[in-house]
Amino acid sequence: xxxxxxxxxxxxxxxxxxxxVYDFDYFGVKQWEEEGQAAADKHAxxxxxxYDNPHHWHILLIKEDRVKLCNVKLKNxxxxxxxxxxxxxxxxxxxxxxx
Numbered sequence: 001x002x003x004x005x006x007x008x009x010x011x012x013x014x015x016x017x018x019x020x021v022y023d024f025d026y027f028g029v030k031q032w033e034e035e036g037q038a039a040a041d042k043h044a045x046x047x048x049x050x051y052d053n054p055h056h057w058h059i060l061l062i063k064e065d066r067v068k069l070c071n072v073k074l075k076n077x078x079x080x081x082x083x084x085x086x087x088x089x090x091x092x093x094x095x096x097x098x099x
Contacts, residue, residue, distance in 0.1 A: 002031035002067055003038040005046070006060045011083040012093075013070055014057065016049050027078045028071040035059055066090070 005014035015029050030045065032038035043054045051057070062084075070082045073092045081093045 001061050001063055002033060003035050003059050004029055004031050004062050004067065005038070005042060005057045006084055008056050008058055011085050013082050013084055014046065014049065014051075015070075015074060015082065016045075017078065027074055027076050027080075029067050029074070029082070031067055035061070060084075 006012070007014075013029050015027060017025050017027055018030070020026050032041065038059045042057065042059070046052070046054045046057060066084075070084075070090055073082050073090060074080050079095045081095055083091050083093060085091070
């Protein structure tokens with residue numbers, strides 16, 4: 001199961017432009033295989049996508065199918081953001097509704 005970053009207050013899941021296995025760019029949830037690597041990358045990654053206050057973001061272990069569902073909801077569109085509520089609901093919001 002992958003590790004992701006989730007904002008403590010809003011529930012936003014960190015996403016960015018990445019490369020897929022075919023070397024094509026896509027916009028999707030950033031994920032790590034190991035919690036230690038997520039912790040090591042957290043500050044620099046959040047800064048690179050324009051977020052400060054990394055202490056507001058927490059590392060979360062999540063099932064692969066939930067990550068895939070988040071990516072489907074993002075629709076490869078950087079103007080969209082996904083949020084994961086405390087009860088597991090995934091919702092989509094405009095990037096203009098920034099934290």
